[in-house]
Amino acid sequence: MAFEHPIRIYWEDTDAGGIVFYANYLKFFERARTEWLRALGIGQQALREQSGGMFVVADAHLKYHHPARLDDELIVTARLQSSGRAALTLAQQAWLQHAPKRQLLCEAAIRIGWVDAVSMKPARIPPAILEKFDS
Amino acid sequence: MAFEHPIRIYWEDTDAGGIVFYANYLKFFERARTEWLRALGIGQQALREQSGGMFVVADAHLKYHHPARLDDELIVTARLQSSGRAALTLAQQAWLQHAPKRQLLCEAAIRIGWVDAVSMKPARIPPAILEKFDS
Amino acid sequence: MAFEHPIRIYWEDTDAGGIVFYANYLKFFERARTEWLRALGIGQQALREQSGGMFVVADAHLKYHHPARLDDELIVTARLQSSGRAALTLAQQAWLQHAPKRQLLCEAAIRIGWVDAVSMKPARIPPAILEKFDS
């Protein structure tokens, strides 16, 4: 079961090809990821102030299947694929919210690593975060 | 009475000053404007296909009062300030959704003109649109 | 005499209207402003580390005259219009680099204020900066 987050397409998201600019799916995936973390009780700004660390994207692999257009409604998902001591890999998808069935627009595997916010060096993910994923 | 639209601040919205990048308020104002038009029954993509015209921003005056930060929740408003044959002026505001009371972050007067989508020349706003504002 | 900075239009700058997304002119004006400050010997990252302060945009008034499109070459200008103890106002323009003569696309008056980078409170512009503008 994946977390789902709705996203509407605005002018700012499109390009002169008449479709959503492909780099913006990374933004959509991050919004869904952030809301998923928030739903698990993980606030990123608060975390950074408390722990001195933050997640950064270490690797992103995106596949584009179909374009989205102005005014479209997307459902963007986030699901934990694998986890380690210092990094998590998420499987994320963007779907066009369509009758009679959804159409897959873009999918990604995104690895996020935990780093010290000042030195940017990799560090162990705080146990309090990892516990949230287990429950 | 102004139309209200909630907006959450994500990493994509911020800059290295630790605050929301000021140009992004134009995006926030447009999202609210689009949802306000949609609530009035005006879909921009459909309009363009039917009428061959579209709204473009002709003039924008922004005043920045306080910064927003990662994870903040904003309320962005839109209200018709004045209307002519070929252009509308909207008053828009971005507020920090705060207890005990809201804080004004940014306000703008934005004039949008109706143009032919191919020639980009100014044109009269379709009466069907203007009627929506009267009701 | 205004400082001039060339800017090329890429896919990222455009929207589904087939033209440059209007909010992006704020980015273009900032790039030109930054290069103008750099040409005067003012590095913003270095300044922030040394003085603890930074410039933030307090007010922006943009007028849009003609659209730019993919692959266009723009000349973006910056010129000091007025200066005070805590803020500067700049006049900036974006021109389409065209034979036989340039076409004005967008113009702006942008007021930037000096603030403490932590408290975000207004502060006096360091004299070392103001001296650069006098020479």
Place this chain on the structure above:
Amino acid sequence: MAFEHPIRIYWEDTDAGGIVFYANYLKFFERARTEWLRALGIGQQALREQSGGMFVVADAHLKYHHPARLDDELIVTARLQSSGRAALTLAQQAWLQHAPKRQLLCEAAIRIGWVDAVSMKPARIPPAILEKFDS
């Protein structure tokens, strides 16, 4: 031998982590790709008008090694890795322009496919384009 394109980091490129927002490397890679195509005599806007087709990104795999910061100067490269009838794969890198030697910030394999600009269906890359890469 890879094509090289210089890119300066501005406020618009950064996020509240104090570093370049990772999605923006897709923009940097596209700017370098566009300049490389232009250097080969391939103008994308002109191509679209003449052939009715355009390149779209089909697949992007990004690896992030080190962050870039405000005011940094990057060198972004583009090199043809493999080519087929309907798609090309490019190897691209972003380097920090540093003494005494460059530091690799981000690298990507980006597959761009040729599509009909209206239907968005895959199509054969015009021979005139493929010939440019052979020379």
